[in-house]
Amino acid sequence: MSLPPKPAARPEKVSFWRYLRLFRADILSAQPEKLYRAKMAEYRTPFFRSFLINEPDLIRQVLRERPMEFPKSNRVGEGLRPLLGNSVFLTNGATWQRQRRIIGPAFEGGRLRDTFPAMRDAARAAVARLYEGTIEIEAEASHAAADVIFRTLFSIPIQHALAAEVFDAFRTYQRSQPILNLAAFLPLPRWLPRGHRRQTRAAARLIRDRITRLTADRMDAIRAGTAPDDLATKIMTMRDPETGACFDTEEMVDQVAIFFLAGHETSAAALSWALYLLATHPDIQDRAAAEVTALGTEITFSDLSRLRLTRDVFREALRLYPPVPMMVRAAGVETPFRNRSVRRGDQIVISPWHLHRNDRYWANPDAFDPDRYTTQAGQQAARQAYYPFSAGPRVCPGAGFAMLEGTLILAEILRAFHLAPVDGETPIPVAYLTVRTRDGLFLTLRRRAK
Numbered sequence: 058m059s060l061p062p063k064p065a066a067r068p069e070k071v072s073f074w075r076y077l078r079l080f081r082a083d084i085l086s087a088q089p090e091k092l093y094r095a096k097m098a099e100y101r102t103p104f105f106r107s108f109l110i111n112e113p114d115l116i117r118q119v120l121r122e123r124p125m126e127f128p129k130s131n132r133v134g135e136g137l138r139p140l141l142g143n144s145v146f147l148t149n150g151a152t153w154q155r156q157r158r159i160i161g162p163a164f165e166g167g168r169l170r171d172t173f174p175a176m177r178d179a180a181r182a183a184v185a186r187l188y189e190g191t192i193e194i195e196a197e198a199s200h201a202a203a204d205v206i207f208r209t210l211f212s213i214p215i216q217h218a219l220a221a222e223v224f225d226a227f228r229t230y231q232r233s234q235p236i237l238n239l240a241a242f243l244p245l246p247r248w249l250p251r252g253h254r255r256q257t258r259a260a261a262r263l264i265r266d267r268i269t270r271l272t273a274d275r276m277d278a279i280r281a282g283t284a285p286d287d288l289a290t291k292i293m294t295m296r297d298p299e300t301g302a303c304f305d306t307e308e309m310v311d312q313v314a315i316f317f318l319a320g321h322e323t324s325a326a327a328l329s330w331a332l333y334l335l336a337t338h339p340d341i342q343d344r345a346a347a348e349v350t351a352l353g354t355e356i357t358f359s360d361l362s363r364l365r366l367t368r369d370v371f372r373e374a375l376r377l378y379p380p381v382p383m384m385v386r387a388a389g390v391e392t393p394f395r396n397r398s399v400r401r402g403d404q405i406v407i408s409p410w411h412l413h414r415n416d417r418y419w420a421n422p423d424a425f426d427p428d429r430y431t432t433q434a435g436q437q438a439a440r441q442a443y444y445p446f447s448a449g450p451r452v453c454p455g456a457g458f459a460m461l462e463g464t465l466i467l468a469e470i471l472r473a474f475h476l477a478p479v480d481g482e483t484p485i486p487v488a489y490l491t492v493r494t495r496d497g498l499f500l501t502l503r504r505r506a507k
Contacts, residue, residue: 107404142311323380331374382410418442
């Protein structure tokens with residue numbers, strides 16, 4: 058069995074300007090091969106210095122033990138701010154702490170049970186849209202993940218006119234906006250335009266305009282006492298336990314934008330790769346399908362704990378193709394890392410893409426092996442070298458939501474269809490906003506006998 062596709066690394070030595078061009082085209086293939094085994098790497102540019110840390114002890118310091126000393130880098134926000142504004146994904150310090158206090162309770166464990174029926178409806182709708190034959194599955198996964206977000210957040214299906222407009226605009230946005238834009242590399246003054254493509258700016262404006270309408274309508278419904286009890290209502294009515302204040306409309310639009318980005322884009326990317334990995338590993342696919350079939354005709358919330366292999370398939374897809382391949386922090390203090398002096402303002406890069414494929418921690422790291430999580434070695438690796446959702450105080454609040462969603466949609470598709478790869482159509486991983494494919498991901502679907 059051949060290994061899942063992995064982009065070729067760049068030559069060891071390139072100029073800064075060549076690196077910048079490679080980086081804007083695709084963050085993954087712009088990196089040298091040695092980063093897959095490096096514990097730490099330093100990269101100097103004419104404008105800033107960065108350290109990629111690829112060792113669990115250092116990552117634990119940055120994310121878990123000293124998170125306030127390593128805030129989110131503003132360089133990441135340069136590319137995403139037109140869409141995300143001052144969302145919880147980009148803010149730091151007291152603003153981030155206040156936002157997280159309001160958002161956190163909406164994603165607590167008990168709330169997942171409440172969102173499950175809407176999530177299951179979206180999964181079934183996704184299966185109903187599928188058909189026998191060759192399908193570009195990345196588009197279908199995006200459609201399904203967007204449907205989950207709209208049903209759980211606003212209690213509307215993707216067919217709703219506003220939801221459909223947001224989904225269409227977001228497809229344009231994610232294909233035209235790189236993870237980092239030019240202003241992330243160059244020290245541009247605040248008054249200078251940030252170099253966003255016209256298409257990107259237009260898509261961001263449309264998305265925020267439609268989200269603003271949805272948010273304002275929901276706030277009106279809350280005041281009228283007619284709002285459904287979904288995630289949007291929960292977040293809009295949640296008060297900061299320290300100040301008693303709720304989000305205003307503009308703040309809520311920022312948060313909805315990141316929910317859509319994090320909850321739709323990342324889930325869709327991971328789901329696409331999970332389906333591809335199952336298609337190219339028929340023995341694992343058959344075992345997962347049998348696991349689903351054993352549950353009977355309907356999956357309930359309590360059944361999810363029995364879908365162990367299906368869950369581990371999704372977990373392994375997140376390892377091989379982490380939707381957010383790199384995270385960037387800024388050093389707020391001077392500190393030693395591996396006998397090197399990290400200065401205040403230096404950029405600290407944590408790369409799940411490289412850490413998840415580092416053979417210091419993972420056995421046969423480039424192979425698809427969902428059974429690795431049942432072994433002691435695999436469990437140890439997952440504890441120390443697995444960061445698809447970040448970690449520490451800034452761990453993705455929707456991590457449990459994403460795992461539930463991915464497992465459920467995989468299960469519903471496996472119940473209905475057998476998946477097979479298309480000859481000559483090997484997908485090429487690239488990083489746009491998330492780890493997607495360069496030219497689409499095609500699979501052949503065949504209905505399973507009932």
